[in-house]
Amino acid sequence: MDSTLSPTTTPETDSAEALLDFIDSHPTNPENRIDFSAIDIEELLFDPTEWLVHTDPNEKMRAPKLYEFLVLLLNNQSYSAYASWVDKEEGIFEIHNPTQVVKLWEKVKSRKTKQKMNFDTFSRGIRMYYARGDMIPTYTRYTYRFASMK
DNA sequence: TATTAGGAAATAG
């Protein structure tokens, strides 16, 4: 923990490739220590193409709707700390980190909004599915349920 | 205090 010994360098990590390039260009000598605490894990984990969907195989890829985003998130093990299935057969899931899930939704959705979204508006979006019959209320904190698992 | 359901109206695409 002697920061007077040598300088640390801060990596530019908007992608995993960028991080690897950075590490390659900074050999492990004391004068080129890398400040790993500066790495944005969220950004490194985020791959825009992973969040694109299409209804038909010949249709153009597009950003997902809210329920499609939720399914994508739930089926991606990388994001198990954000949300996960409680009972996949029954379509029941729980959001573990509301703040991060909302941030991710803002990055993934196609619709642009004026304000920054919060869990209040995000969860209202989910609740809109109750009236359509696509989701069923569970009356449990951070826990939601898809009406049908296809 | 925070979250839930859901009405009503506005807004992006």
Added chain:
DNA sequence: CTATTTCCTAATA
């Protein structure tokens, strides 16, 4: 017009 987003009231934990 559809799919949210924004805003809000009431109930509950």
